[in-house]
Amino acid sequence: MNTPLIEYNDITVCRGEKVALDSITLSIAVGEHVAILGPNGCGKSTLIKTMTRECYPRLDGPGSWMRIMGREIWNVFDLRAMLGIVSNDLMLSCTRDYSAREIVLSGFFSSIGIWSNHHVTPQMEQRTNELLEQFEIAHLTDRNTDEMSSGEARRVLIARALVHEPKALVLDEPTTSLDFHATHELRETLRKVAQSGTSIVLVTHHLPDIIPEVDRVILMKGGRVLSDGPKTQILTSAALSEVFATEAEVVERGGYYQVW
Numbered sequence: 001m002n003t004p005l006i007e008y009n010d011i012t013v014c015r016g017e018k019v020a021l022d023s024i025t026l027s028i029a030v031g032e033h034v035a036i037l038g039p040n041g042c043g044k045s046t047l048i049k050t051m052t053r054e055c056y057p058r059l060d061g062p063g064s065w066m067r068i069m070g071r072e073i074w075n076v077f078d079l080r081a082m083l084g085i086v087s088n089d090l091m092l093s094c095t096r097d098y099s100a101r102e103i104v105l106s107g108f109f110s111s112i113g114i115w116s117n118h119h120v121t122p123q124m125e126q127r128t129n130e131l132l133e134q135f136e137i138a139h140l141t142d143r144n145t146d147e148m149s150s151g152e153a154r155r156v157l158i159a160r161a162l163v164h165e166p167k168a169l170v171l172d173e174p175t176t177s178l179d180f181h182a183t184h185e186l187r188e189t190l191r192k193v194a195q196s197g198t199s200i201v202l203v204t205h206h207l208p209d210i211i212p213e214v215d216r217v218i219l220m221k222g223g224r225v226l227s228d229g230p231k232t233q234i235l236t237s238a239a240l241s242e243v244f245a246t247e248a249e250v251v252e253r254g255g256y257y258q259v260w
Helices: 044-051 076-080 088-094 100-106 122-134 150-162 180-195 237-243
Strands: 006-015 018-028 033-037 065-068 083-086 168-172 199-204 216-221 224-230 250-253 256-259
Touching (some): 006 044, 044 168, 044 199, 083 088, 083 150, 088 150, 100 150, 122 150, 150 168, 150 180, 168 180, 216 237, 224 237
Parallel strands (some): 033 199, 033 216
Antiparallel strands (some): 006 065, 216 224, 250 256
16 A cells, blocks of 8 residues: 555644644545645644644544654655645745745755755756746746745745655645736646646635645634545535535536635
8 A cells, every 4th residue: 555645643733722733633645636625723724834844743642643654753854855835934935035046946955045055966957947947937037036926936936845856735825915817827837736746735715726636625624624525525515604604605617616
């Protein structure tokens, strides 16, 4: 059997005095495309931070554990080579006076920008150029990210996340602050990534962010998994009305879902 990308078994995470994740059990396979959906404050972002080791779970017994690629203990720098992360926190850190080329290259070193102690190889340069071309941002190679639109900077950040060919691309609310055109371009970019075979783990509260390639949806509420299964079974009017505590009507068109 293939080792799952992530396995959580009965984990709880507290942030201060608040229980952010409450007895979470789930598994995501390598190559699987999953959306984690729920209202603000439901624990979605905390779940991502457990994957990146920014938050650690409380393990309350022998039946409580979490594993990433079959391992419970990771060197965080090795882990960053397995998971490509795109978050709004990282977006703020990377939007500064570094060029697109420097930001993408820095993914090899888990840094922001290239420092004097970094040794950039021709292979790294080639991979960076390939990704800049693939995401149609080669014309931004020498432009600083603080001079780009939000959509352009987001694509640079995705290229940075993929530069070391990780097992999965993890995205936390990827369309935040993007206009309609930039949102459309980003979703098309994510579709290409999903079709290339890289796992997509998408955290969002916007239903249209769930690209057609995502087959599985996990609904969260109050720090718990409310339901988990195939997209066609989970994205129903009744289920979303419950999770968002408001009347909702779900409509599907062209592989995308919208809620009214």
